[in-house]
Amino acid sequence: MCTRGKLSTLILSYMIHTYIQVHSPNYEIMRAFLLLLSVFTGVQTLTGQITLDSAAYFPAIGDTLRVAVDNNPVGIVISPPGGDQSWNFATLQSGFTQTQIVRALDPNDELNVFPNANLTFEQANSGLGYYNSSATSFALEGFVGQDPLAQGLQVQAPFSPSYVERWAPLAFFDIRNMESNLLVALAVDDIPGNLFDNLPLRPDSVRIRGEIRRTDVVDAWGSLTIPGGNYEVLREKRTEYRDIRLETKVGQFPWIDITDIAIEQLPIPTDQVGKDTTVSYYFWSDAAKEPIALIEADASGQVVQSVTYKDNNVISNVVNAQDTEARVFVYPNPAIISARFEFVNLPADQYTVELYNLAGSRVWSGTYYVNNYRLERVNVAHLHKGMYLYVVRNSQGERIAVKRLVVATP
Structure with a gap:
């Protein structure tokens, strides 16, 4: 059975979801609806x-x-x-x-x-x-x-x-x-x-x-x-x-x-x-x-x-990025729609990321300027399901990282 409190939460969730789908919604009207909802369903300021x-x-x-x-x-x-x-x-x-x-x-x-x-x-x-x-x-x-x-x-x-x-x-x-x-x-x-x-x-x-x-x-x-x-x-x-x-x-x-x-x-x-x-x-x-x-x-x-x-500095494996070596993280891995490339503690430079399939063919590349930290999202939805290698190079062509990325496109 759906209790009164659960029902009010469901109604509130539906109204909010509907509200944010509308372009340029009227704030005052929606707020009035929510206040009325709080009266009639028991969702009140506690x-x-x-x-x-x-x-x-x-x-x-x-x-x-x-x-x-x-x-x-x-x-x-x-x-x-x-x-x-x-x-x-x-x-x-x-x-x-x-x-x-x-x-x-x-x-x-x-x-x-x-x-x-x-x-x-x-x-x-x-x-x-x-x-x-x-x-x-x-x-x-x-x-x-x-x-x-x-x-x-x-x-x-x-x-x-x-x-x-x-x-x-x-x-x-x-x-x-x-x-x-x-x-x-x-x-x-x-x-x-x-x-x-x-x-x-x-x-x-x-x-x-x-x-x-x-x-x-x-x-x-x-x-x-x-x-x-x-x-x-x-x-x-x-x-x-x-x-x-x-x-x-x-x-x-x-x-x-x-x-x-x-x-x-x-x-x-x-x-x-x-x-x-x-x-x-x-x-x-x-x-x-x-x-x-x-x-x-x-x-x-x-x-x-x-x-x-x-950061409350209470977990032993949380350390300051300035005290760590240059690293490149990719997540989620496997990736379905997009993968995030996170560059940590890299010296200021232009970096190129290349994706290669197992046949050795380059299927994607992107260039980013990084000064210590940068987070980039890469769309992989157009790639076939399978395993790829990503290579990160600096402006001199030196390899910074070479690792695997698995694409699990539906």
């Missing part, structure tokens, strides 16, 4: 639920954020929406940590072209993010770092409007929508090598244009256990839709979208352009500035791919 303000969980100047990453999590289950839950992620483990120091803006920083920024800290892919922190949002104004085509160029990339990473106040049932755009222009002469040799005409200019839409739903609250601690948390589900287009210009002609041609013919990371949907779950607490846990799931939102979590 003792123990937390509400987060900006002072509680926004990073501030002087903070040091430390997280560990489990790229092969075991036993992590994404529960349905609802309150008063208990999550046990104590099995998480990692071979390295990441550290970010939040700093004040340097008045002599010539790279800062973001007038609304009031603090900065490093990004996961070795770029530098410029943020605006206010009482209601913590937003990325833009970043300075590697170009999205992974050609080793340093670019200044502004978001318009800014890309909101955290909201305040944050409470159960909160629903927010975010839209942002990214435009990065590059001069072809500044791009090294022969990137555009396969095109019928060599362009004068190239730009990357990105459109981002995201829906954030605080769909659960409860107690979360990770290695070294237990926290009262809010769970925020984020569904993000990205459309990254590559456009070129020749002479006085208008900009032309060459995304589809680029995916097929140009030596660029194919996962950096085109349309993509990502689903993630953030577990926020007033006891830490880091997310207590961040689950990255597949597009269905049900299959856990990796978990980033607050």
Whole structure:
């Protein structure tokens, strides 16, 4: 028999799922529905639920954020929406940590072209993010770092409007929508090598244009256990839709979208352009500035791919990446739809990843600029089921890694 509490959870889950499928949904109407639902089904605000303000969980100047990453999590289950839950992620483990120091803006920083920024800290892919922190949002104004085509160029990339990473106040049932755009222009002469040799005409200019839409739903609250601690948390589900287009210009002609041609013919990371949907779950607490846990799931939102979590420095095999040798990880392995290539502690350089079948034929290659750390997702759905070798080389052609990758395409 379905109890009243279970029925309310099922109804809530269905409504939230339906809501995030609708383009540009009406926040106020949906919130009213959820509040009515809480009255008629008994899903009410209970003792123990937390509400987060900006002072509680926004990073501030002087903070040091430390997280560990489990790229092969075991036993992590994404529960349905609802309150008063208990999550046990104590099995998480990692071979390295990441550290970010939040700093004040340097008045002599010539790279800062973001007038609304009031603090900065490093990004996961070795770029530098410029943020605006206010009482209601913590937003990325833009970043300075590697170009999205992974050609080793340093670019200044502004978001318009800014890309909101955290909201305040944050409470159960909160629903927010975010839209942002990214435009990065590059001069072809500044791009090294022969990137555009396969095109019928060599362009004068190239730009990357990105459109981002995201829906954030605080769909659960409860107690979360990770290695070294237990926290009262809010769970925020984020569904993000990205459309990254590559456009070129020749002479006085208008900009032309060459995304589809680029995916097929140009030596660029194919996962950096085109349309993509990502689903993630953030577990926020007033006891830490880091997310207590961040689950990255597949597009269905049900299959856990990796978990980033607050580093409490309690597991013996968690060590700082700066104290380890250069390594390349690939996961999941076997891979079904995509494989993630994680470069750890590599010196700044241009690296090429090549996939070979057992006949020795190269079936795919991608080039990435890595400065210490980078995480890239590679689509393998087009490959035949079987075993492959991946070879990683630096710009001098020296082999950094040679290992096996199994593709288990259905």
